[in-house]
Amino acid sequence: MSREIRRTMPLLSMNIVMQLTELSARQIRYYEEHHLIEPHRTEGNRRMFSLNDVDTLLEIKDYLEQGMNMAKIKKLFAKKNEPVSTDEPNLSDSELRRIMREEMLQAQRMQKSSIRRGDLSRFY
Amino acid sequence: MSREIRRTMPLLSMNIVMQLTELSARQIRYYEEHHLIEPHRTEGNRRMFSLNDVDTLLEIKDYLEQGMNMAKIKKLFAKKNEPVSTDEPNLSDSELRRIMREEMLQAQRMQKSSIRRGDLSRFY
DNA sequence: TATTCCATGTTAGGAAACCTTACATGAACT
């Protein structure tokens, strides 16, 4: 399974994205308001983020820390996402999850070790 | 970030693990009771699973479908985590591939995907 | 300087998701 697919699957809840990005929920929702990310929603309306969303958030964070404002960031992202456009077939969600499972099955994992809360942002 | 760390990070909530594994919450908790997985907990006592946990759950599921009971599965996992043995072939590879094939034929998940058309075209 | 704007904090009220515990059930053994 390709890396890209893995990275676009909506796997992560708000809680964990806050930890991975060290952003507040308010900030994350604000950036969504500005259409910089568009997280998936569960049936119950909970946001579910992909790893790509996390990447984007980290990028936004970085730009803001550099003094860029939302308007500029928006333009920057607009340019980034512009060029490619074709009409391709869509894959169903179930297919995506199937692919995900496949990938996981192939992994040869041997041992677990637990990671303490708070370690995540350091490693990401 | 190393692969090991990626796979042991507790990123996933119950909800998404149920979807990835097609197991019920009851089942997942039951396997935890039997110490086959030990998901992390948030401060509020919510389970957070790693990709390795998902992997383990899929393995359990397969064994159960093959008619194995928990006692045997436990022993199997115990052996697996023992120091490496030189002779015996790894049967889980072919088994895993079998599950994969089975699951490919399956479908119908509940959640709609946030993955936009275009993201997958490069890979299919 | 005063005003407005921007990015974020905070609070409130409600809903969804998850928790544990306990009891129910049907299939497979004994």
Add this chain to the structure above:
DNA sequence: AGTTCATGTAAGGTTTCCTAACATGGAATA
């Protein structure tokens, strides 16, 4: 028939997340 096993289900409680609204402090601007 009784027991065990794996799972379902229900109840009652807690945590996490939601939206909406208002608050705020610093920057930009009039």
